[in-house]
Amino acid sequence: MSVSIDQEDALVTSTDPLHPANLISELCASFYRLGWVTGTGGGICIRTDDKVYIAPSGVQKERIEPSHIFVLPYPQAEPSPHTDRIFLRRPKLNLKESACTPLFWNAFTVRNAGSCIHTHSQNAVMATLLWEKEKMFKISHQEMIKGVRIGGNGPTLSYLDTLEVPIINNTPNEEDLKDSMKEAMEQYPRAAGILVLRHGIYVWGDDWQKAKTQTECLDYLLEIGVKMKLAGLPTVLNE
């Protein structure tokens, strides 16, 4: 890459509040207030045409600035023992790209997503514990199901559909979730997100608006599902 420094900075510099570098900063601050990304966990990445914008790893998500954002070309080959991930721009600070990068990439390659969100929401974690045996969170007959899309990028579910979100096991290193997440996405092509046991959830969509809207709907459904389960109410009717 022979791009000059100035050209690299231009990739994350814009007065448009809807520029991905500005959006990531703003949305991460908003997700922090929802309790989704405290303690540096979680985040959002955005892909536009041929570029992917990703936040750094291990930083306070509510204090990200556009200049902290990594930009990568898309598509690109998977990094391997012999090849590194390719970047169009790295922040000048001593930062590493988000550890979620390979998982966000799953959403791009498997579902052609334009954005992927990862939260550590306690609603998600409690749901993985309460539905641990079933390896699948299920809820039916909730209006908010209508805000979730088949596979995350298809038509929206109907009120009469049962929402199912697979739960995969957690791994000590976040990167190692890549294969099991991909397998779950392929095994459950209708799933709009993947829950990770004792960890959180990954949700994607065609663009950041659809990823965000679906994350809100799923988080709502996880929250009400947990409340219903603890109150002794069945979350699925007519099983």
Add this chain to the structure above:
Amino acid sequence: MSVSIDQEDALVTSTDPLHPANLISELCASFYRLGWVTGTGGGICIRTDDKVYIAPSGVQKERIEPSHIFVLPYPQAEPSPHTDRIFLRRPKLNLKESACTPLFWNAFTVRNAGSCIHTHSQNAVMATLLWEKEKMFKISHQEMIKGVRIGGNGPTLSYLDTLEVPIINNTPNEEDLKDSMKEAMEQYPRAAGILVLRHGIYVWGDDWQKAKTQTECLDYLLEIGVKMKLAGLPTVLNE
């Protein structure tokens, strides 16, 4: 309608923060922070004299701008297989009016309301589940009952009144709630709102302030009612 584009835009353009188009934007952002309208669900409409202001369907409610607002003349005949709804102004974006429009209209025609609010508050949904058999949420002897008006537009209830909010069944398409909501409003003329099973609540008032205030009171009462029920406390005394 031969209104020019500029005249149409003028309908939603004002520096007055209390203009309906500005209020809808501001209040929806505020409702988002309360968890009432996440995932694009819920919202508020305002009627002033002969005009109705309504937000679009399926948009992030905390990011609505005045220019996104629809304006409709009031009164107007119900749309039918042979007639469309009439608009004074549609936003230039590729948007559809809120799916709640026919339900908001119920509040205008049945109760002469000046504003109607719809939330997906989890307090409302939990209440519909815990009072599902009775088809009626009931609570008595709570100070906040005094903030609710008989029929939503009459005098306020007394501390000695029992609050009753009917629960109607949900339907796969939001528009299809129109008739059952209207029936419930007519069958329970003292009700200040209508709960929808596994979905949320509709609340109205003479103006946006009264609709908002009553929505807050009802949401408070639904929240405390759910807490009381789960703690084994009766929500109605002297039954």
Add this chain to the structure above:
Amino acid sequence: MSVSIDQEDALVTSTDPLHPANLISELCASFYRLGWVTGTGGGICIRTDDKVYIAPSGVQKERIEPSHIFVLPYPQAEPSPHTDRIFLRRPKLNLKESACTPLFWNAFTVRNAGSCIHTHSQNAVMATLLWEKEKMFKISHQEMIKGVRIGGNGPTLSYLDTLEVPIINNTPNEEDLKDSMKEAMEQYPRAAGILVLRHGIYVWGDDWQKAKTQTECLDYLLEIGVKMKLAGLPTVLNE
């Protein structure tokens, strides 16, 4: 009162953010975000030397403006069937002073308070329900007890003191709480606040800072007390 309109407005007009009229607006908005004053309920009044500043009744507490504030001379005789309350300034809008006025006045006359806060916090209401039989909320061995003052205006309690907050019955009209609140304040001179069954709490202090701080401490203690009770933990040790 022959004060001119301009002089009256001057009573609530200041660029100082700590002027009572500005503080009431700001603090009510902050209390709204805490869920203490939704649905127009609750509020704060401030007394400085010979003037009392009070918000209107029945208005959205998060939208109060300094120009909405009532100013009254202090001290003044109780209003009676033959005498009205005396005002130095009434807002020009069609507003009535807060229905809490006689209760705030109790705090001034019985405890010489400089400020009194009333909330409808659900923590307070749940506590009145869970301690209804005892007519007294009690908690011991909590660090936050140290933020509460004996009688609301004396020295702070010690960690080894048991906090006791009396619970009085609610009345259909808020004004009618005046006598029972006063009696409870006289019967329990160490109490820093008065809980009202199924309604909320009144808390006072030498100034607005002390009233606010104690309201926060008491609300915290009511919240943790309710959590402890529901978890089966005793709230008082060594009884």
Add this chain to the structure above:
Amino acid sequence: MSVSIDQEDALVTSTDPLHPANLISELCASFYRLGWVTGTGGGICIRTDDKVYIAPSGVQKERIEPSHIFVLPYPQAEPSPHTDRIFLRRPKLNLKESACTPLFWNAFTVRNAGSCIHTHSQNAVMATLLWEKEKMFKISHQEMIKGVRIGGNGPTLSYLDTLEVPIINNTPNEEDLKDSMKEAMEQYPRAAGILVLRHGIYVWGDDWQKAKTQTECLDYLLEIGVKMKLAGLPTVLNE
């Protein structure tokens, strides 16, 4: 100390938002919104090289201004019956330094911390009650454990590590926690924080970012631990 008044004020006056005096103000306001420092309790101190910045005692933590901050030289001998604590700057107001000062100092001397945070979070207090007998909060197999560092200043824990946070008894005077906190820190060198029964938690880190991040992770783990315990789920696997 012959430092002139102007030089003293210069110690807390900066346009840099990351100056410790500005950060303490901003972070305390943020912690207030999280419910960590209501009722004047809790706070954060920051040490940079040879200076310690500390907020006053008994003030509203969300309203601290940089001019309220105390500055102390570091290191300095422990105050004793014969020596006072040494200050580079005291605010002109009638304020005393935070009662947490000796406890924050523990973090500096025992763990060489650059920042220490104290919260009264209800998650912490509920955890001390539910794990009171064990005198140790324990949780395993939670992703957020990875955000906590061994001893608060070492490498981060692994997902396979069990998090352990000791619980010490509370004392009537906060200063008197100094010795038992120090003992617990020495007895449990891997602990990243110290819980205080019926009171709250102390957490530290190499700098304010690491202290804050770890406080968020620990608070998250305390919250989910309490939820799990109340739902009958074990918080430690493979014991």
